[in-house]
Amino acid sequence: MTIKRRVTADEHLLDSRRSDEWKRKASWRVMKIQAEFVEGFDKLEEAELGDAIGVYGSARTPVGSEEYRLGVELGRKLGKAGFSxxxxxxxxxxxxxxxxxxxxxVKSVGLGIELPFEQGVNDYVDIQLDFHYFFVRKVMFLKYSCGFCALPGGYGTMDELFESLTLVQTEKVGKFPIALIGTAYWGGLVDWLRTSMVEQRKIHPDDVELVLVTDDVDEAVEHMGTAR
Known part of the structure; x- marks a missing residue:
């Protein structure tokens, strides 16, 4: 059976071929975006998360794998350290x-996103928010997290990681801690930052130090503690 691909709200918003439709519905779409911000702020303020850590990582990580086990350990140890x-x-x-x-x-939040093929929210989330727009969801991550940990992931993880790094590097936000978990996975990326970006003077050598790369979950948790 062929599953029909859904057209997402982001696609409606960004597709230039829909300019006539945008003109007709611009006010409604702006109100929809505003409503997502309001709902997100209201629900997460009400949740009183306290110090919280945003954790990025692949949806394709198999249950029972070493990466999955590492993610469970990370969430548990962050929780025991007092982080949502x-x-x-x-x-x-x-x-x-x-x-x-x-x-x-501890409080376990899932900031879901509308995708062409639904993923659903996992069973371990106790505070759930669903967003149509990626940029609204990113604001929620950045506003309600005091640090970030990235487990091995794909394009989505890279997008969220570099969004965070860019805001720290440009001093648009405070210097919250960022940790990459898994040296074998992330090491090549950090080497490229040094050998390409730094050597060609696209970033400063200190910019590479904005991120901790480690296999030690305890070290990552301790690094998150510098946000307090």
């Missing part, structure tokens, strides 16, 4: 971090 956990709410690494948070008895 925010993820994208999906399966894989996100589920693992939410699971660890649930085991630690």
């Amino acid at each position: 956990i925010l993820t994208g709410g999906g399966p894989g690494a996100m589920e693992a971090a939410n699971r660890g948070a649930a085991e630690a008895g």
Whole structure:
């Protein structure tokens, strides 16, 4: 059976071929965007998360894999250190971090996103928000997290990681801690930052130091503690 691909709200917003439709519905779409911000702010303020860590990672991480186990350990140890956990709410690494948070008895948040093919929110989320627009969801991550940990992931993880790094590097936000978990996975990226970006003077050598790369979950948790 062929599953029909859904057209997302982001696609409606950004597709230049829909300019006539945009002109007709511009006011309505702006109000829809505004409503997502208001709902997100209201629900997360009401949740009183306290210090919270945003955890990024792949939805494709298999349950029972070493990466999944690492995500559970990370969520649990962050929880025991007194942090709430925010993820994208999906399966894989996100589920693992939410699971660890649930085991630690801390608030476990899933910031879901509308996609052409639904993923659904994992069973370990106790505070759920669903967004149509990626940029609204990113604002929620940045506003309600005091630090970020990235487990191995794909384009979405890279997008969220570099958004965070850019805001720190340009001093648009405070210097909240960022940790990459998994040296074998992330090492090549950090080497490229040094050998390409730094050597060609696209970034300053100090910019590479904005991120901690480690295999030690305890070290990552300790690094998150510098946000306090």
